Amino acid sequence: MAGQARPSFDFFLVLDFEATCDDHREIFPMEIIEFPVILLNSRTLQTEDIFHFYVQPTVNPILTDFCTKLTGIAQEQVSRQPKLPEVMKSFDDWLEKHDLLSSSHNFCFVTCGDWDLKTALPNQCRHLRIAVPPYFRKWVNIKKAFRRIYKLPKLPRSMPYMLDRLGMALEGRHHSGIDDAKNITKIMVELLKLDPGIKETFFY
Ligand code: AMP
Ligand code: MG
Ligand code: MG
Numbered sequence: 178m179a180g181q182a183r184p185s186f187d188f189f190l191v192l193d194f195e196a197t198c199d200d201h202r203e204i205f206p207m208e209i210i211e212f213p214v215i216l217l218n219s220r221t222l223q224t225e226d227i228f229h230f231y232v233q234p235t236v237n238p239i240l241t242d243f244c245t246k247l248t249g250i251a252q253e254q255v256s257r258q259p260k261l262p263e264v265m266k267s268f269d270d271w272l273e274k275h276d277l278l279s280s281s282h283n284f285c286f287v288t289c290g291d292w293d294l295k296t297a298l299p300n301q302c303r304h305l306r307i308a309v310p311p312y313f314r315k316w317v318n319i320k321k322a323f324r325r326i327y328k329l330p331k332l333p334r335s336m337p338y339m340l341d342r343l344g345m346a347l348e349g350r351h352h353s354g355i356d357d358a359k360n361i362t363k364i365m366v367e368l369l370k371l372d373p374g375i376k377e378t379f380f381y
Contacts, residue, residue, distance in 0.1 A: 185377045188225075188277065188284040189317070189365060191215040193357040194293045195250060197234050200243040206304045207297055208234035210255050211248065211354035212264050215362045216275060217287075219376050222366045228271045229355055233258045236304070249353045262307055269310065278312075285379050286316035289336050289361050317379050319361055319368070326372050339364050 195211035197204050214228040231254045234240075240252050259267070272278050288294060294316050302309045320332045323339050333339050336357060340347050345363055349356025368375055 185283075186219055186285045186379075187282045188275075189217040189219055189287045190284055191217055191287045191358050191362045191365060192293055192316075193289065193354045193361060194297050195248045195352065195354040196297055197237045197240065198244050198247065199241045204237060206236060206300045208232075208236055208301055209261055209264075209297060210234055210240070210244075210250055212261075212268070213355040213358040214268070214271075214286075215358050217362055217365060219369065222369060224362060226271075226275065227355075227358075228268055230264045230267065231255050231258045232264050233260050235260060247352050249350050261301060262305065265307075265310070272312070284312075286313070287319055287361065287365055288316050289319050289357070291316075291318050315379055317375070319364060322368055322375055322378070323364070326368055326375070336360055336364070343367050 192212075192214045194209045196207040196209050198207060209232050212228070212230045212232055215224055216226040216228075217223075218225050231250065233255050238256075240250065240255065245251055269278075276282055277284050286294060294313050298313060299309055319339070323329070323333050323342075324331070327333075327342070333342070337347050337351060340360060340363070343364065345367070347360055348363075349359065351357065351360075
């Protein structure tokens with residue numbers, strides 16, 4: 178807005194949830210089963226830490242074969258894990274540990290698409306009757322940033338498409354949350370090199 182200082186972020190938190198799902202069948206609520214977040218320093222472009230938990234689903238505690246094939250997450254990786262409220266508490270503690278909840282450092286999430294923070298987390302929190310912490314309400318949709326920087330007529334269709342366009346290989350397994358988050362981080366680092374001004378822009 179004219180005359181108003183725009184925010185600039187010291188850190189980006191690259192997040193990519195995986196959730197319960199099935200082929201040709203809608204699951205509601207889709208429950209988060211993997212919760213990875215990468216702490217990227219916007220100045221040094223280095224990863225400073227990684228928060229990573231598998232999460233036990235409770236509405237549909239048994240993963241479908243489709244879900245395991247898609248995400249690579251096996252039943253035993255989620256069965257004895259903490260449930261979402263506990264993981265959210267650990268995440269809050271992790272933010273606190275990195276001094277991200279005080280006013281001295283500001284941050285913004287980065288996701289590939291809007292599903293993670295616009296749909297998945299709010300829907301599951303509504304179902305659990307727990308509040309969504311306010312810091313989850315703003316994020317950079319990396320597809321929108323990519324479209325703006327490359328002046329594309331429409332949004333890039335996928336993470337592999339963006340990697341390909343940047344001449345970078347997809348590392349690890351697509352639809353593994355932690356591998357997706359690492360690949361999205363690589364894209365974000367390239368976009369920050371092309372346009373450091375992205376630091377000062379966020380997209381709802
Ligand atoms: P992604 O970050 O693209 O790996 O997707 C996040 C979540 O969306 C997955 O854990 C699934 O719950 C769901 N999802 C992604 N792709 C598909 C698909 N082809 N069919 C059904 N669900 C999907
Ligand atoms: Mg994703
Ligand atoms: Mg993913």
